[in-house]
Amino acid sequence: MTTYPKRLIEVDLPIKRISAHARREKSIRHGHISTLHIWWARRPLAACRAVICAALWPDPAQEDCPLRFREDAEAIMARFWNPIGRSDLDFSDPMALRRALLDFIADFSNWDNSTDQRYLETARALTHSAHVALGGAPGTRPLVVDPFAGGGSIPLEALRVGADAFASDLNPVAVLLNKVVLEYIPKYGQKLADEVRKWGEWIKIEAEKELGQFYPKDPDGATPIAYLWARTVTCEGPGCGAEVPLMRSLWLAKKSNRSIALRMILDQEKKRVDFEIIQDFKAQDVGEGTVRRGSATCPVCGYTTPVASVRKQLKARRGGAADARLFCVVTTKPGQQGRFYRLPTERDLEAVRNAAEELERRKATHTGELSLVPDEPYPDETGAGALSSSVLYGPKIWGDIFTPRQALALTTMVRLVKEAGTRMAADNNPDIAVPVQTCLALIFDRVADLANSFCGWTLDTQCTKHLFARQAIPFVWNFAEGIPIGDSAGSWCVVVERFENIIDSIPNDLMIGLNQQANATSIPLPDDAAQAIITDPPYYDAIAYGDLSDFFYIWLRRLMGNVYPSLFITTLVDKTNEIVQLSKRFKGPYSHKTNEYFEEGMTRALAEGRRVLHPSGLGVVVFAHKSTAGWEAMLQAMINAGWTFTGSWPIDTEMGTRMNAMGTASLASSIHLVCRPRENPDGSVREDDVGNWSDVLNELPQRIHAWLPGLAAEGVVGADAIFSCLGPALEIYSRYSRVEKASGEVVALKEYLEEVWAAVSREALGMIFEGGDGSGLEEDARLTAMWLWTLSAGADNSGNNRSSNEGEGETDEDKSPKSTLKGFVLEYDAARKIAQGLGARMENLTTLVEVKGDKARLLPVSERTSYLFGQGSPAAKKERKKKKEEQTTLSGGVASAAETGGPAGELSLPPPGSTVLDRLHQAMLLFSNGRSDALKRFIQEDIGQDQGLWSLAQSLSALYPAGSEERRWVEGVLTRKKSLGI
Numbered sequence: 001m002t003t004y005p006k007r008l009i010e011v012d013l014p015i016k017r018i019s020a021h022a023r024r025e026k027s028i029r030h031g032h033i034s035t036l037h038i039w040w041a042r043r044p045l046a047a048c049r050a051v052i053c054a055a056l057w058p059d060p061a062q063e064d065c066p067l068r069f070r071e072d073a074e075a076i077m078a079r080f081w082n083p084i085g086r087s088d089l090d091f092s093d094p095m096a097l098r099r100a101l102l103d104f105i106a107d108f109s110n111w112d113n114s115t116d117q118r119y120l121e122t123a124r125a126l127t128h129s130a131h132v133a134l135g136g137a138p139g140t141r142p143l144v145v146d147p148f149a150g151g152g153s154i155p156l157e158a159l160r161v162g163a164d165a166f167a168s169d170l171n172p173v174a175v176l177l178n179k180v181v182l183e184y185i186p187k188y189g190q191k192l193a194d195e196v197r198k199w200g201e202w203i204k205i206e207a208e209k210e211l212g213q214f215y216p217k218d219p220d221g222a223t224p225i226a227y228l229w230a231r232t233v234t235c236e237g238p239g240c241g242a243e244v245p246l247m248r249s250l251w252l253a254k255k256s257n258r259s260i261a262l263r264m265i266l267d268q269e270k271k272r273v274d275f276e277i278i279q280d281f282k283a284q285d286v287g288e289g290t291v292r293r294g295s296a297t298c299p300v301c302g303y304t305t306p307v308a309s310v311r312k313q314l315k316a317r318r319g320g321a322a323d324a325r326l327f328c329v330v331t332t333k334p335g336q337q338g339r340f341y342r343l344p345t346e347r348d349l350e351a352v353r354n355a356a357e358e359l360e361r362r363k364a365t366h367t368g369e370l371s372l373v374p375d376e377p378y379p380d381e382t383g384a385g386a387l388s389s390s391v392l393y394g395p396k397i398w399g400d401i402f403t404p405r406q407a408l409a410l411t412t413m414v415r416l417v418k419e420a421g422t423r424m425a426a427d428n429n430p431d432i433a434v435p436v437q438t439c440l441a442l443i444f445d446r447v448a449d450l451a452n453s454f455c456g457w458t459l460d461t462q463c464t465k466h467l468f469a470r471q472a473i474p475f476v477w478n479f480a481e482g483i484p485i486g487d488s489a490g491s492w493c494v495v496v497e498r499f500e501n502i503i504d505s506i507p508n509d510l511m512i513g514l515n516q517q518a519n520a521t522s523i524p525l526p527d528d529a530a531q532a533i534i535t536d537p538p539y540y541d542a543i544a545y546g547d548l549s550d551f552f553y554i555w556l557r558r559l560m561g562n563v564y565p566s567l568f569i570t571t572l573v574d575k576t577n578e579i580v581q582l583s584k585r586f587k588g589p590y591s592h593k594t595n596e597y598f599e600e601g602m603t604r605a606l607a608e609g610r611r612v613l614h615p616s617g618l619g620v621v622v623f624a625h626k627s628t629a630g631w632e633a634m635l636q637a638m639i640n641a642g643w644t645f646t647g648s649w650p651i652d653t654e655m656g657t658r659m660n661a662m663g664t665a666s667l668a669s670s671i672h673l674v675c676r677p678r679e680n681p682d683g684s685v686r687e688d689d690v691g692n693w694s695d696v697l698n699e700l701p702q703r704i705h706a707w708l709p710g711l712a713a714e715g716v717v718g719a720d721a722i723f724s725c726l727g728p729a730l731e732i733y734s735r736y737s738r739v740e741k742a743s744g745e746v747v748a749l750k751e752y753l754e755e756v757w758a759a760v761s762r763e764a765l766g767m768i769f770e771g772g773d774g775s776g777l778e779e780d781a782r783l784t785a786m787w788l789w790t791l792s793a794g795a796d797n798s799g800n801n802r803s804s805n806e807g808e809g810e811t812d813e814d815k816s817p818k819s820t821l822k823g824f825v826l827e828y829d830a831a832r833k834i835a836q837g838l839g840a841r842m843e844n845l846t847t848l849v850e851v852k853g854d855k856a857r858l859l860p861v862s863e864r865t866s867y868l869f870g871q872g873s874p875a876a877k878k879e880r881k882k883k884k885e886e887q888t889t890l891s892g893g894v895a896s897a898a899e900t901g902g903p904a905g906e907l908s909l910p911p912p913g914s915t916v917l918d919r920l921h922q923a924m925l926l927f928s929n930g931r932s933d934a935l936k937r938f939i940q941e942d943i944g945q946d947q948g949l950w951s952l953a954q955s956l957s958a959l960y961p962a963g964s965e966e967r968r969w970v971e972g973v974l975t976r977k978k979s980l981g982i
């Protein structure tokens with residue numbers, strides 16, 4: 001079997017420091033490429049940069065590392081570190097050289113160093129040396145391919161570190177983004193920035209001329225910066241018929257020093273709701289909004305129009321954006337700090353009417369292939385899975401999600417962007433006309449993201465919220481309309497200014513990256529062309545890229561359709577070949593996008609990646625998913641596609657929102673699966689090395705034992721750590737073309753993964769109960785400990801799964817009821833696998849775990865009260881029976897008169913539970929109920945000497961989420977025991 005020199009990423013990676021830089025990068029809004037345009041689930045550049053370097057550079061400490069690279073790296077590292085005082089390192093020692101390279105990678109992943117010439121030159125020198133040392137022709141660069149390029153983070157970083165990049169994506173919006181990032185910016189740099197600024201300014205002036213009248217200033221000189229609207233329904237209460245403004249809340253601003261809200265004023269006779277603006281009030285004086293979970297309560301008569309009727313009414317009015325009710329105008333005043341809130345005046349309403357009339361006029365005279373206002377169909381209910389609740393309330397066409405004034409402003413800007421392109425082409429600048437127009441189109445998209453009826457109002461920053469704060473399009477009842485002209489946040493000119501910062505953040509000496517629209521299953525590159533495939537494919541069912549991107553596509557088609565005709569052929573984004581699992585969320589159009597579809601599509605894409613990759617090359621596939629099904633499909637695809645795993649690194653990017661609006665567990669880390677083609681030197685897949693199942697099973701626990709504690713030391717715990725074990729575990733399995741049992745039966749991946757989960761659970765339990773493996777514990781205790789540990793990765797560690805960042809104005813219905821479940825929720829299949837690995841059976845533990853659908857819930861201790869204390873509980877029954885038989889009373893087991901005579905609902909001292917965990921929970925419940933005496937006796941007489949119980953208590957006190965009741969209670973019990981001198 002041919003082997004190739006190991007790359008750094010196959011040996012080590014400073015994940016803790018890289019993760020820290022990746023997280024910090026998320027907060028950078030100034031000049032970051034992600035501010036160019038929305039793309040969902042962008043990878044942080046820090047992680048991409050580090051991973052690419054470590055994937056391209058060999059490990060100098062391997063025996064077969066090419067000498068040339070070792071020598072070059074030694075010189076380059078000495079040149080880099082010595083001047084800044086790291087003369088302590090002896091770079092001639094291969095291990096020290098490895099450390100120096102890894103240190104460099106960690107530092108270079110810092111955003112602040114990403115344009116530093118010293119770092120750039122060093123990285124590029126290493127990349128070049130590695131390439132040549134590994135067989136590349138001098139003067140050439142290694143080619144990094146990303147066939148799922150999205151917003152282009154990976155190829156951009158490949159260019160930065162001195163590689164060539166090829167980026168493709170199926171989605172036309174992504175392709176356009178990559179064109180700008182990888183081609184136009186490197187090619188035109190500052191000139192592009194200058195032209196975009198110039199033409200951006202021209203558009204601003206022209207737009208203001210045309211649109212200014214529709215956003216009139218106040219007579220006192222105040223300038224509106226936002227208009228606040230509420231959709232409405234007619235109250236269906238008997239004899240009422242009032243117009244109900246649909247409002248989630250009546251708050252307008254909520255800052256430490258200043259709070260502003262609305263008060264509703266009701267005219268019972270006219271059946272009318274009016275508003276007044278209030279300040280200096282107590283928070284509890286602010287009334288409730290009118291909508292809850294989609295139904296609308298009439299402030300006039302109190303009747304609640306049910307959600308079905310609300311939907312019906314809004315549907316009849318295509319979502320109700322066009323005839324929403326203006327209830328407040330937010331302004332700024334010259335020379336005065338802050339925002340001012342006033343009720344709308346007749347002037348405001350007139351401007352709105354005029355805008356609508358103007359739009360109608362323009363529609364009537366509009367010519368051209370495409371409608372003025374996008375008339376492409378908006379998804380119906382069957383699209384709810386992809387877009388979230390906005391599809392339930394009736395927009396029929398995409399244009400319906402804009403108010404007439406928003407549509408007027410946006411269509412004006414479309415025309416101006418196109419006109420700018422035409423003027424530039426006619427000027428003496430024809431070659432830059434297309435790049436500049438493309439950038440202006442992306443700027444337009446940012447404005448549109450902030451100028452639609454699904455933009456909420458943020459109470460703390462007092463700004464219009466953009467639509468794609470999440471990877472969904474949730475319905476918004478009361479929305480904010482910003483002013484696209486002018487200088488306030490969200491206006492055209494603010495986005496233009498940002499563009500220049502982005503160009504500044506990209507080194508001005510980048511090579512031009514190749515980019516193209518392509519299905520990842522047929523990459524337009526010859527065999528063996530790439531030195532690395534580094535890619536971040538869709539995470540199973542997490543994001544419906546095609547559906548979300550339609551929001552931009554409909555506008556880009558109008559803006560750029562004639563410039564890039566091949567990208568904009570279809571009415572909406574063609575989702576046919578998108579590799580996602582959507583059948584679970586969709587009953588309709590995507591019912592064929594099943595688990596099998598995903599696995600099969602990924603297999604083809606990854607096989608194609610392997611074809612394009614040189615046999616000596618390396619792959620890195622980024623993946624994250626909270627479900628075992630998602631992982632199994634992905635891993636199976638990688639194995640089927642002929643890859644073998646050689647490493648795996650979790651990088652924590654705190655991407656809670658990446659997991660979309662499904663309201664279920666999310667992970668903090670993405671796992672970078674490092675892999676190699678399982679190929680013969682001629683590129684054919686190796687078919688003939690058969691692994692022995694018992695050998696594989698033997699090796700597995702050792703591998704996990706060597707891996708998991710290291711992760712914990714790097715701060716990776718819980719579900720993140722569990723999923724991070726899949727890589728090393730698969731190194732063993734995927735080494736072979738197939739693994740066979742003694743009987744000759746081939747072991748399916750699924751079966752192997754069950755073993756992996758078991759091994760990981762056992763190893764983790766050993767870590768939880770330092771030293772011991774918890775095997776002395778009963779199954780309920782083992783399961784509880786492991787369950788809590790698994791959940792401990794969630795950043796908020798609240799025990800509940802991290803919920804998506806819901807904000808004011810969004811629909812209640814988006815709040816998945818799951819996210820409000822109490823207790824500790826895991827995906828059922830994950831829980832089952834964990835349980836099985838620990839030799840516990842969830843079926844036997846129904847008083848501890850509740851299974852519903854695909855979720856399993858470890859009950860909060862409070863919900864175990866009736867089981868642990870109730871007279872009808874099995875434990876109590878058993879105890880009573882036992883007691884009768886023995887004709888004795890358990891010491892202290894009978895409640896004293898005083899205790900039974902307590903107020904209803906108080907706990908009497910229980911018969912001790914049947915397991916150690918039960919007894920501990922009983923003690924916790926006594927503590928929580930303030931049963932001080934009873935707890936004392938319970939400790940003194942029943943559990944005090946039970947060493948096992950106290951060490952379990954100790955472990956659980958670290959595992960119950962900080963801030964949880966359980967944590968408080970178990971700590972209380974421990975303190976009590978101490979105070980009793982036991």
Ligand SMILES: C[S@@+](CC[C@H](N)C(=O)[O-])C[C@H]1O[C@@H](n2cnc3c(N)ncnc32)[C@H](O)[C@@H]1O
Pocket residue numbers: 039040041042043044147148149150151152153154168169170171174518519520521536537538539545546577578579580
């Ligand atoms: C996780 S995203 C990539 C994000 C990217 N790494 C970034 O940082 O912006 C996955 C991408 O795969 C693309 N995609 C889905 N199916 C595809 C296919 N069959 N061929 C090519 N790209 C596809 C989606 O359009 C999406 O942009």
Ligand SMILES: [Zn+2]
Pocket residue numbers: 235236237240241242298299300301302303
């Ligand atoms: Zn009413």
